[in-house]
Amino acid sequence: MQALIQPKSFMGKGLSCIADSRGQVIISPTDLDPFLQLDSIFFEDGDPETVQDIQQMREDMRNHRDGVVTFSAVNGMELILSYNAMQAFDWVLLTLVPADLIVSEVNVHISRMFRIVVGMILVPFLFFMAFLRTYWNHRRQLERFAFMDPIAGGINHEAFGLRCRELLSAQPKGTYTMVSMQLRNFNLINEAAGSAEGNATLRYIMETLRRHLREDEAACRGEGEHFLLLLRENQPLDVQRRLDEMLTDINSFNQTRDTVYLLTFQQGAYLVEDPDLEIAVIEDRAKVADREHSGGGCVFYDAAFTKRLQREHDLNAMFRGALEQGEFQLYLQPKVGLEENRIAGAEALVRWEHDGEMIYPSDFIPLFERNGNIRALDFYMFRRVCEYLAQRLQENRQVFPISVNLSRQHFRTSNFLSRLDAIAEGYRVPRGLIEFELTESIFFDDQQIKAVKESIREMHRYGFSCSLDDFGSGFSSLGLLKEFDVDAIKLDRRFFLGLSQPKAKDVVACLIALASRLGVSTVAEGIESEEQLAYLRQLGCDMVQGYLFSPPVPAEALEDWMERFMKESEERD
Known part of the structure; x- marks a missing residue:
C-alpha cells in the first residue's frame, strides 16, 4: 500500500499519504517525517490566515470535498497540500508538493504554450503578409495596365476621367478649364521616321505637359495624337498663358537643331461651369472648340457651340428615319x-x-x-x-x-x-x-x-x-x-x-x-x-x-x- 502512494510525478519530490477526516495519518509513504508535523498543522495555532484555511480544509474533509491549501513549513519552505476525498472508510488522500516545483512546472508549460501560441500566430501572419505582398504587387500591375498609357506614359484616358471627377467635385463651379490639344501632321512623323519615333514624340509631349501641371491638375493622351488637360484656371488669358508656356517648352528641343521643326497643336478649351456634367460631355465641348481652331490662340467653347451641338443632336435623331x-x-x-x-x-x-x-x-x-x-x-x-x-x-x-x-x-x-x-x-x-x-x-x-x-x-x-x-x-x-x-x-x-x-x-x-x-x-x-x-x-x-x-x-x-x-x-x- 505504501508503494502505491509513492509519488509518480513532480519529478519524485511530491509526497502522499492517506488520513481520516480528522487528519490522523492512516497510511504514509516510507518516509513518514514530512507528515509527522500534520498534527501541528491541524491542531496548533499559527498564522491567522493559515488557521482559517486549515479550518476550511477540515470542514471540507468532513464533508468529503476536495481542495488545496498553501502554507509555510517550519523551515520556511512554501508547500502546497491538496486533499481529495476517498469513497472508502471516510478517508482523504493528502498530497504535499513544494510550491516552487509547481511554479517551475507551470512556467515550463507556460513557456511551451507561449511558443506554440506564438507559432500559431506568427505562421498565419507570415502567410498573410506574403499574401498581402502578392496582392499589392498584382494590384499595382493591374493598375498599371488599367490606368497607365503604355505609349505616352502617365495616366490613360480612363484614369484621367476618374481624376477629373475627383478634382471637379472638390471645388466650386468655374474653377477648372478642360483643354483639348491635337498635334498637327502627326502622320508625317510616323511616315518619315517610323512609328517608334512617333511614339517617342508622344511620350516627349506627355512628359513636358506633366512638368507644367500643378498637384490639383491632370493630363492624359486621348485617342492617337490627342491630349487632354484639366487646368485650375478660369480666365481665358490665364489658360492661354499656360498653354503658351507648355508649347514653348515642347519646342525647346529646336535649340540644339540646325533645322527647326515646330510641333504645332489645335487648341480648344471649355470653362467647366457645371462640374456635375459627365466628363465625356466636358471633353467633347473642349474638342468641339479644338476643331474650330484655325491657327492663333486657343478657341473657347461658348453659346454658339451649344446651338450647333443641338443642331447635331437633331441631325443624329433624324438620321435613321431619313x-x-x-x-x-x-x-x-x-x-x-x-x-x-x-x-x-x-x-x-x-x-x-x-x-x-x-x-x-x-x-x-x-x-x-x-x-x-x-x-x-x-x-x-x-x-x-x-x-x-x-x-x-x-x-x-x-x-x-x-x-x-x-x-x-x-x-x-x-x-x-x-x-x-x-x-x-x-x-x-x-x-x-x-x-x-x-x-x-x-x-x-x-x-x-x-x-x-x-x-x-x-x-x-x-x-x-x-x-x-x-x-x-x-x-x-x-x-x-x-x-x-x-x-x-x-x-x-x-x-x-x-x-x-x-x-x-x-x-x-x-x-x-x-x-x-x-x-x-x-x-x-x-x-x-x-x-x-x-x-x-x-x-x-x-x-x-x-x-x-x-x-x-x-x-x-x-x-x-x-x-x-x-x-x-x-x-x-
Missing part, C-alpha cells in the same frame, strides 16, 4: 475626258432633303464621321449608285464609271468590301463601273496603312478600281502614291487657284507627268475657268471635274446635261 424615308439623294458631278471631250465618269455625292429643306454635306458628314453613322450612309449611297447603273444598263443607255467616297471608318472593320461586292452583285453591276475614292485622312498610322494596302489589293481582286482623292492637300501625298497601287489621283483644286504663277504650273506639270509614268490616271477637280482647262489639255491631264462643266446635279438630271453637253461639243467642233 434613311428609311429615302431623304438622302444621289447627286452626280460629271468628269469630262479631255481626249474625246465627252463624259468619262462621275462622282457620287450626297444631299439630304428633309421637309423641303436642303441639308448640305458640310452640316452632317463630319458629324456622321465622328459618331459612325457614316458607314450606314455610305452603304446606302452605294446601293443608290448600283440602282442607277443597273437602270441605265437595263435601258441600254451609256454607262460610265462612278466614283464613291469611302469613309475611314470602314477600314476599322474587316468585311466591308465583301458587303459592297454583294450589293453590286445583287444589281448585276460590273465591278469596273465602280471606283472607290480614298482620302489622305484615312492614313493616320502604320497599322492603318497596312490595312488600307490590303484593302486596295482586295478591291482589285473584286474588280473595283480606286483613286486617291484631294491629292496634294497634305504633305505626304507623294509618299502615299509610292505606297499604294491606286488607279487614279484627283489633283486638289488648290493647285489650280494659282496657275498664273510659274512655280504652280511647274508643280502641276510634274505631278501629271509623274502619274503618267506610273500608269496612274489624273483627274483635275475644281476646274472653273477656260484658262485652267486649256493648260490641263496641254499637259495631257486625263479628266477634269468642276463647275466649268457642271455642278453636282440630281442623278435623274444627268441625262439632260449629257445631251446638252454633247450638242454643245458638236457645235464647237
